[in-house]
Amino acid sequence: MIELYLFLVFMIVAAIIATEIKDLLAAVISLGAVGFSVAxxxxxxxxxxxxIVQIVVEVLTVVIFVAVILRSTHIDETVGKKIAGTQITAVVLFSVFAFLFLFAMFKAIQELPAFGNxxxxxxxxYIRLGLTxxxxxxxxxxxxxxYRALDTLGEATVLxxxxxxxxxxMRKSGRKK
Amino acid sequence: MKGMSLIVKSITNVVIGFIFIYGIYIILHGHLTPGGGFAGGVILAGAFILRIIAFGADAKGEDRSSLTASVFESVGGLLFLGVALAGMAITGIFFLNFLPKGVPLALSSAGIIPICNIAIGIKVSAGLFSIFLAIAAVKSGIED
Amino acid sequence: MIIFISCIILFLIGLYSIVTKRNLIKIAIGFALMEYAINLLFALIGFRKGALAPIITSVDSPHNFVDPIPQALVLTAIVIALGTTALMLVVIMRIYEKYKTFDIAEIKKLKG
Known part of the structure; x- marks a missing residue:
């Protein structure tokens, strides 16, 4: 199962590029790379x-992102700006939370059955009785x-x-100019 | 939204029918092969969106498509809810599979599942298409 | 084990983007990354070595399948994620029309 690990490394690299790059169009393309790796x-x-669902949904997500960026701007003007005090606080708080979260998830994952079992x-x-x-x-x-149709009805309502x-x-009529 | 070049239009003319048939196949065989209402609905929405991107739409046509999409979304939702309520009316249990199960692995089997797949396919395709129309089609008032 | 932790790291990259970035599009990208990480984690938890996709091809063959329940839970969540991402992007677009910037610090300054 070495290919799973390779794809995960690729996804993590692409995700870091998507969050750090200055050009927003390039960030969206990197997001698409992550999505297709998931597929x-x-x-x-x-x-x-x-x-099947992930491939088509990923195409539509990238199309919608690009549509929004094309009618605004594709330069992320916050990259390379002077770092504000609130941002340093946010990074520190995030590091503390990430450490605690990783620790908790490590403990939780040990309770799960190992990968592949x-x-x-x-x-x-469900599998034994499903066909009959x-x-x-x-x-x-x-x-x-x-078996879980009520859940699907709820999801349809969310959509x-x-x-x-x-x-x-996005309506056109009835808006104030 | 303006249309794209002649090459894109010709390729779209050839491909769009196949995409449409593939989406319908995915919906109708949802209980036998991978796929189902969600996957097929998204593929159908992709076919509609491809048509709008390639050929463009004027304001009037966009309004008409938007109205049709909202009608179809309501029809899909009501069909899904209607199947659930029919189960309640006939047997007293919400979402019970009340139709005969048929021969396993045949196209007309599994009771209400094909009907639910069709309802969800209509709903998802119409919903995603109207999202795309609202966001990306004819400029909706950025300059005005 | 390591593969689950890698999914969590992907999730944390998305969370980092949401918490510390000042650009609204980067925040939306962070939400999308978190969705992918969670969907992938669910699909990986249901995997069994040597098992097949949960589709019955003939009535009397042995049913050696991966777990279908996480797949069913994720299937609807993927489509819902597209809907919520579109809603978020529409709100971002309206904010851009009003303030002509994606920078949330600038937007706060202009308002106050």
């Missing part, structure tokens, strides 16, 4: 459903649309809310 990793861990306490029953109870051959579809927000904020 490839989904294929490597046997999740083809997620890979998922216990599947619930999923075993629900009838679908795709287990992911069985889970999201039958609806965000569409309403976007359309209301």
């Amino acid at each position: 490839i990793m989904f294929i490597l861990v046997q999740a083809p459903d997620l890979a 998922a216990t599947m306490r619930i999923a075993k029953e 109870q629900v009838g679908g051959a795709n287990m992911v579809a069985n889970v999201i649309l039958d 609806f809310t965000s569409v309403i927000g976007v359309v209301a904020l």
Whole structure:
């Protein structure tokens, strides 16, 4: 599984570039590199459903980011400016929090089953009974649309809310000049 | 938004039908192969967005597309909720799979799952397309 | 073990971008990075060595699958992430129209 580690190193480098570079368009392209690496990793861990969605969603995310940058500016004028006092405070607080968070996550991950040995306490029953109870051959579809359909209804509502927000904020008529 | 060059337009003419058919295939086979309503809906939205980027849209056409997209989003949401409420009306349990399960691994199997996939596909594609129209199509008042 | 910690580091890079950067687009990029890290962590937790994708291809073959539940949870979250990112970018665009800058320190100064 060496390729998983290589992709993770690539993603971390691309993420650092995306947060530090001066040109915002280049930052968005680096974000796209991270997203497509996530899609490839989904294929490597046997999740083809997620890979299909991630590829197309990543394309749309980059398109929307570029659309916003093209109608504003693509230079990040805050890079290389004099560092303010609040920013130093933010960096210090972030370092303390990151250290504590890494420690807590280290403890939490030790409780998880090791990588490659998922216990599947619930999923075993779903896989054993899925074909007779629900009838679908795709287990992911069985889970999201039958066993946990109420969750999917909630997610659809969230999508609806965000569409309403976007359309209301970008409306043309009725705005003050 | 203006259209793009002739090369882009010709390629789009050839490719867009295949993208559309692929999206519909992903939605309809969502219970048998990888994919489903979310993946297929996003692919369909990508096809619509490709058409707008390549050919452009005037203000009137954009208003019409926006209205149609919002109607379709409501139809998808109501269809999904209607399936859930039909389960409650017939059996008394919200979201129960009340239709016959059919033969395993056949296209018409799995009860309500294909219907839910179609509803979610309509909803996701219309929703993402209207987000794109609102953000990126004809300049929506930055200069005015 | 190391692979989970790497996901956490990716998450922390996104959090660093949100907390310390002054450019609004960089903050939106930080949110997107955090979403990727969490989605990837979920998919990695459900992985089993030598198992196949959770799709049944014939009725009587042995069902040796990876865990489908984390995949189902992440599938909806990816699409929702696109919706929330678009909403965030629209708000950023309106802020730019009003103040002509992405710098949150400048925006605070102009307001006060």
